[in-house]
Amino acid sequence: MKNDATVNGTLVAADWVLPVASPAIKHGAVAVHEGQIAWVGKLEEAPAEVAGWPIERHAGILTPGLVNGHTHLQYTGFVELGRGSYTSFEHWSEEFEVFYDAVTDPAEWGVAAREGAQLALRSGSTAFAEIVTDEPARGTLAGFGLQGIEYLEAIGETEARWGSGGREAFTAWLDQASECVVGVSPHAPYSLDGEVIRELTELARARGMRIHSHVGESSVEASLYDFGNRDVLEIYGDMRDEFALIRGGGTGLSTARYAESIDLLGRDSHLAHGIYLDRADRDLLRETGTRVALCPRSNRVIGLAAAPVGDYLREGHEFAVGTDSLSSSPSLDLLADVAALAELATAQGYADDDLHERLLAAATLGGAAVLGRDDLGALRAGMRADLAVFDVRVAEGEDARRALVERGEGSCTLTVIGGTVRFTRGAIVSA
Ligand SMILES: [Zn+2]
Known part of the structure; x- marks a missing residue:
């Protein structure tokens, strides 16, 4: 994935997806469309509307920005x-x-x-x-x-x-x-x-x-x-x-x-x-x-x-x-x-x-x-596609949320704002 690329029209998938307002999803994905989240769930259960979209796979844990x-x-x-x-x-x-x-x-x-x-x-x-x-x-x-x-x-x-x-x-x-x-x-x-x-x-x-x-x-x-x-x-x-x-x-x-x-x-x-x-x-x-x-x-x-x-x-x-x-x-x-x-x-x-x-x-x-915002802070259809991925490996039987809290520092590999990639592995999209 390149800087200033967008993830619009893409399924962004990760080992774990933490939607925050709902339970953690193993092998989850977020479908992004026009800067918004169109769908969140298990990748293998993606509905027909998004199932054919290109998939960007990430190691680790995907969360809201x-x-x-x-x-x-x-x-x-x-x-x-x-x-x-x-x-x-x-x-x-x-x-x-x-x-x-x-x-x-x-x-x-x-x-x-x-x-x-x-x-x-x-x-x-x-x-x-x-x-x-x-x-x-x-x-x-x-x-x-x-x-x-x-x-x-x-x-x-x-x-x-x-x-x-x-x-x-x-x-x-x-x-x-x-x-x-x-x-x-x-x-x-x-x-x-x-x-x-x-x-x-x-x-x-x-x-x-x-x-x-x-x-x-x-x-x-x-x-x-x-x-x-x-x-x-x-x-x-x-x-x-x-x-x-x-x-x-x-x-x-x-x-x-x-x-x-x-x-x-x-x-x-x-x-x-x-x-x-x-x-x-x-x-x-x-x-x-x-x-x-x-x-x-x-x-x-x-x-x-x-x-x-x-x-x-x-x-x-x-x-x-x-x-x-x-x-x-x-x-x-x-x-x-x-x-x-x-x-x-x-x-x-x-x-x-x-x-x-x-x-x-x-x-x-x-x-x-x-911030008085109800369109940020969770992964749910209709929310802004502000996303982050952390390269944290979750052990078998371990709680993914606990893994992220304890080992998340310094592990970010992707930051997306409104569907646009703003950071990916070491490079920054400048203002
Ligand atoms: Zn202060």
């Missing part, structure tokens, strides 16, 4: 930062600022984002919840045919700054023409005044846009919302004293309650990390339909507590998985984070036999849900 629930592709150049180790979120943030300030040519953000898109394509990801902080990084998803949302980020806006030009500048940015679906990312409830976040969510909802923020990532942010502890705002220097939470001495609310009070929760919103949330906070997320994107390898690099994936599973949450960026993660290979979640869940005492099934669902359907 993976959906990365949290990235910042513009930080793909910050590899050295991601290779470090840190004692806290605040420690990492200080180092991050050094890297960020060292980028003097804004065009570098676009170059880095495009590199990131290529890396992600090489590991089977086809859709992203992508945060854009600097304009040159915009347009990357569309450039590679990737699906998803580019969330424009607001950060460091106090009411005063927002009122003296911030509001107009952000609104104009939001309303620029875009090839990609646009969303709004209030960076975090600590880095923007609550009133500003309320306005940002209003701007988003008035435009039918989705919302994505970082919540529960720092071990000390809860103490800011509760009683005005300024530790999480250390990197803002003197500016930190301008934030309403510092001036007012906090709100007495827990992290999720505070996020709710500034309109950040809801079915149209998802949160990155969600580590430092207690049971009541997690329950509030579930009750409001707010999903979390867990990024376990990023948490490990930054020196944070482990993502409480065992709790999220036991408490009946549906969640997504994200790699975060190379500024805090070793790679953009989403299956490496899925494997990390499986290890964590087991260490946290989750022993139900649906573990691998649910984690793969999180990396596909869970991601599609946080």
